Amino acid sequence: MGKENVQKINKPRAIRRLVIWYKRNSAVTSIVDTAASSAVTASNVAGNVVSGAGSVVSTASNVASNVAGNVVSSAESVVNTASSVVSNASSIAKNTLQPLVFDPLKRLQNNDNITDRVEESQSERIWIAVDGMGGDYAPGPILEGCLEAISRFPINIKFVGKIEKVKDAAEKTGLAELLENEIDSNRLELIDSGEPIGMNEEATAVRKRKNASINVAMDLVRNNKAEAVYSAGNSGAMMASAIFRIGRLKGIDRPAIGALFPTRDQTRPVLVLDVGANTDCKPSYLHQFALLGNIYAKDVLQVTKPRIGLLNIGEEECKGNDLSLKTFELLSSEKSFDFGGNCEGRDVLSGGFDVVVCDGFTGNILLKFLESVGGVLLDILRSELPRGRRGKVGSAFLKSNLLRIKKRLDHAEHGGALLLGVNGICVIGHGSSKSLSVVSALRLAHSAVNHGVMDNLTQLQKHQVLNS
Numbered sequence: 503m504g505k506e507n508v509q510k511i512n513k514p515r516a517i518r519r520l521v522i523w524y525k526r527n528s529a530v531t532s533i534v535d536t537a538a539s540s541a542v543t544a545s546n547v548a549g550n551v552v553s554g555a556g557s558v559v560s561t562a563s564n565v566a567s568n569v570a571g572n573v574v575s576s577a578e579s580v581v582n583t584a585s586s587v588v589s590n591a592s593s594i595a596k597n598t599l600q601p602l603v604f605d606p607l608k609r610l611q612n613n614d615n616i617t618d619r620v621e622e623s624q625s626e627r628i629w630i631a632v633d634g635m636g637g638d639y640a641p642g643p644i645l646e647g648c649l650e651a652i653s654r655f656p657i658n659i660k661f662v663g664k665i666e667k668v669k670d671a672a673e674k675t676g677l678a679e680l681l682e683n684e685i686d687s688n689r690l691e692l693i694d695s696g697e698p699i700g701m702n703e704e705a706t707a708v709r710k711r712k713n714a715s716i717n718v719a720m721d722l723v724r725n726n727k728a729e730a731v732y733s734a735g736n737s738g739a740m741m742a743s744a745i746f747r748i749g750r751l752k753g754i755d756r757p758a759i760g761a762l763f764p765t766r767d768q769t770r771p772v773l774v775l776d777v778g779a780n781t782d783c784k785p786s787y788l789h790q791f792a793l794l795g796n797i798y799a800k801d802v803l804q805v806t807k808p809r810i811g812l813l814n815i816g817e818e819e820c821k822g823n824d825l826s827l828k829t830f831e832l833l834s835s836e837k838s839f840d841f842g843g844n845c846e847g848r849d850v851l852s853g854g855f856d857v858v859v860c861d862g863f864t865g866n867i868l869l870k871f872l873e874s875v876g877g878v879l880l881d882i883l884r885s886e887l888p889r890g891r892r893g894k895v896g897s898a899f900l901k902s903n904l905l906r907i908k909k910r911l912d913h914a915e916h917g918g919a920l921l922l923g924v925n926g927i928c929v930i931g932h933g934s935s936k937s938l939s940v941v942s943a944l945r946l947a948h949s950a951v952n953h954g955v956m957d958n959l960t961q962l963q964k965h966q967v968l969n970s
Contacts, residue, residue: 634663636735647940705738734931757923795857811845811855918943
């Protein structure tokens, strides 16, 4: 196929993607409506001011010529101010709308080398294996998220699942054409597998069902056909599959699930581990979690000297149960990272720590609690806003702020958690993950690969504590 034919195929596809993007992002519509409404309101205000100014001029002329002259001068000033308001409103509306509506279309229309740039960057794209059958809503939302992520990040997807079900889901969600286009462009590949490990099944089921979707996806990483794996299915099954298929890092007794929590500083989240992989822990496990978290914070979060905290019921070193006391001794004597002491529950989101370690039982409760905070906070704010017209006006002004708060607390924005301590990059998604969560999780997987996390994690085997 010639270059001109390739461009003809890809350009309409790019246009369709742009249209889909605008339809899905209601925020654009909201901004457009707000800007247009502001311009109309400013125009009405200006009209009223000008009309009032004319009335003042007429009245003044009837009263006295000297007084009228002064009022006319003031009226002219008011009219000029009103005109300035209208002009500013128009300028604001134009500046707000133009980047959102016209610039992407203009770039698309003027860009005749889209295909060339895609082909040039193809060699830089990384392959990620996705368990397409894992999750409460799979495979439809998982596939939708993968297709969206392919267009956003330099990644290719090996989508593992029952091909017939995947194609049926694509038809129902209107993604069949886009799916075929991505397959033709070699950015997505369908890999056939058996049924997934159910959420209510034991993790050891991965040993008996070798054709389960998570096992097939994990084998792609083991055989170097993918650089990372993602699943929103049974987290215990994923951990077991990772241990059996790609193995643990030497010196790590138990892998841990690390989740990113928001803090006061939105540019600096805190890594909490373990959040569910190990409900019962030994002090040595928590020490290893701290070593894993320290490397992740340096490589991915780009923190020069991460501050490590131990989740406890008090700041004093004498506080806590037997596990906390013994772990505190181990972490205090560690020289390879900065141990900041005990971290109380209220300090987790304060930004005072970059990594917080705890057993999986406590960490999972903390994670599930945080997931509910965003929705509850918004419900409280809605109930406290005044009713009637004043309440609607106030809500309109606060809407964008409330949405930003919800976004910062929404677990879907983080998408997934890394399974640290295994010999490969594994991202575990929430069971209820939909397209946004999938996109966020794949972004996390790409970031981990791109920053060379595995290169530094494998160096842990040289750590004298792990070899003792």
